[in-house]
Amino acid sequence: MTRETAAAPPRRYAVFGQPIAHSLSPRIHALFGAQLGIAIDYRAIEAGPDDFAARLGAFAHEGGVGANVTLPLKEQAFALCDAVSDRARRAGSVNTLLRDGDRWRGDSTDGAGFLRDLVDHVRFDPRERRVLLLGAGGAARAVAFALADVARAIVIANRTPARAEALARDLGPRAEAIAWHDVATVDAVDLVVNATSAGHRGTFALPLESLAPSTVCYDLSYGAAAVPFLDWARRTGSARVADGFGMLIEQAAESFALWHERTPDTHPVRLALMR
Numbered sequence: 001m002t003r004e005t006a007a008a009p010p011r012r013y014a015v016f017g018q019p020i021a022h023s024l025s026p027r028i029h030a031l032f033g034a035q036l037g038i039a040i041d042y043r044a045i046e047a048g049p050d051d052f053a054a055r056l057g058a059f060a061h062e063g064g065v066g067a068n069v070t071l072p073l074k075e076q077a078f079a080l081c082d083a084v085s086d087r088a089r090r091a092g093s094v095n096t097l098l099r100d101g102d103r104w105r106g107d108s109t110d111g112a113g114f115l116r117d118l119v120d121h122v123r124f125d126p127r128e129r130r131v132l133l134l135g136a137g138g139a140a141r142a143v144a145f146a147l148a149d150v151a152r153a154i155v156i157a158n159r160t161p162a163r164a165e166a167l168a169r170d171l172g173p174r175a176e177a178i179a180w181h182d183v184a185t186v187d188a189v190d191l192v193v194n195a196t197s198a199g200h201r202g203t204f205a206l207p208l209e210s211l212a213p214s215t216v217c218y219d220l221s222y223g224a225a226a227v228p229f230l231d232w233a234r235r236t237g238s239a240r241v242a243d244g245f246g247m248l249i250e251q252a253a254e255s256f257a258l259w260h261e262r263t264p265d266t267h268p269v270r271l272a273l274m275r
Contacts, residue, residue, distance in 0.1 A: 010041035012063050013259065016056065016077075017070035018048040022223065024273065025068055028252045031272055032264040052076055060099060066259045067097040068252070071197060074108075074138030081106035090145045090170075093138030096255040107258060110139055111146030113251025114220070114244075121246045121270075124191065124216045128152045132186060134206070135195030136163040139220050143193060144171055151191075157183050159196075183208050192238075194219040194229040204228035213239040220244045246270065 015025040023044045033040035047055040052073050059067065069077040074093035078084060081094055082103035088094050094106030118124050127150045133140060136158040144167060147154055154175040158164035164177035178186065184207045192215060198204045199221050211217070217233035217240070219226035226243035233241050249266050257263040 010039035011065050012059070013040065013042040013066045013068075014045045014059055014064060015042070015068040015070060016045050016047045016052060016073055018046055018072065020044045020046050020070070023070070024248060025070075025252060027273065028249055028269060029256060031269045032253065032256045035264050035268065036260070036262050038260055038262070047073065049073065049076060053080060056080065056097075056104075060104075065099040066255075068255055069095050069097065071139070071200075074142075078106055078138075080104060087111060087142075087145065091138065091142040093141055095138075095142070095251065096258060098258060107255075108142045109251040109254035109258070110142035110220075110247070112254050113249075114143050114247045115146050115150075116250040117242075117244075117246035118216075118218065120250075122216060122218065122240070122242045124240070126150050126191060129190035130188070131155070131191045131193065132157065132183070132189040133193050133195060134158075135197075136160070136167045137195065137197075140193075140195035141167060141170075143195060143220065144175070147193075148172065148174055155186050155189065181207055188212060188215075190215060192217045192233065194221075194226075197221075197225075199225040199228045202228060204232045206232065208236060211237040213237060216240045216242070218242045218244075220247065222248055245273075249273070 015023050026042050029040050029042040074095055077094040084106040088106050088108040091108045096107040096109050098105045129151055131151050131154045133156045148171045156164040156168050156177045157180050159180050168175040168177040215238045217238045219229045222243040222245040230241045249270055253264050253266050
């Protein structure tokens with residue numbers, strides 16, 4: 001893969017998901033490109049499970065060389081790849097695609113982006129902490145494997161128990177799965193991560209009546225989709241809440257570096273988007 005310069009014609013990139021009109025990814029990658037003098041053609045493409053493969057194929061046929069993938073397509077993207085990175089294989093999902101000849105290579109930058117935001121911006125060190133993870137889908141798996149390398153224990157609750165149990169087995173002895181209705185029985189935790197899509201439906205409920213003020217509650221979604229969980233966290237006692245806005249920027253920087261072999265500075269991009 002060669003480095004690009006401002007003089008080169010822009011290569012084509014995209015983010016796929018459903019819904020996708022709200023995505024900040026095109027703006028983020030445009031800011032990264034401007035910062036490093038790299039011409040960017042990055043667009044948002046609406047695609048659901050039924051038409052994702054076809055739309056991705058059309059994108060490649062039209063010259064697409066890289067893509068991000070968001071809900072609900074990350075596990076499907078994994079299945080469409082001819083080769084995947086070790087961290088994508090562990091997660092069983094892909095959020096970053098790189099065109100390699102006539103095939104796709106996949107990677108997962110969610111876990112790295114999550115940890116960087118958690119440490120650098122939320123100011124929470126997950127080492128030797130107890131974590132409650134809500135959800136067991138593609139994004140949850142990426143975050144879970146990133147946390148498994150540093151956390152003392154991870155408790156996974158999912159409305160489909162078999163998925164939580166499978167993830168706990170894959171993570172190893174530091175992880176355990178519980179039923180959704182048993183969350184109230186969990187011993188005190190330092191971090192609660194919401195990786196469910198409940199907030200996209202405008203509601204969030206969990207059978208947990210109290211949290212310590214020091215417990216960090218983090219939603220992998222951002223914006224309006226994160227509000228129901230963050231409101232629940234505040235009502236339940238947490239004084240430290242964060243949505244996935246910072247994670248979005250950090251995982252995007254990781255994707256950008258994979259495509260362009262140059263790593264952008266996320267701090268000015270974060271400030272620009274907040275303004």
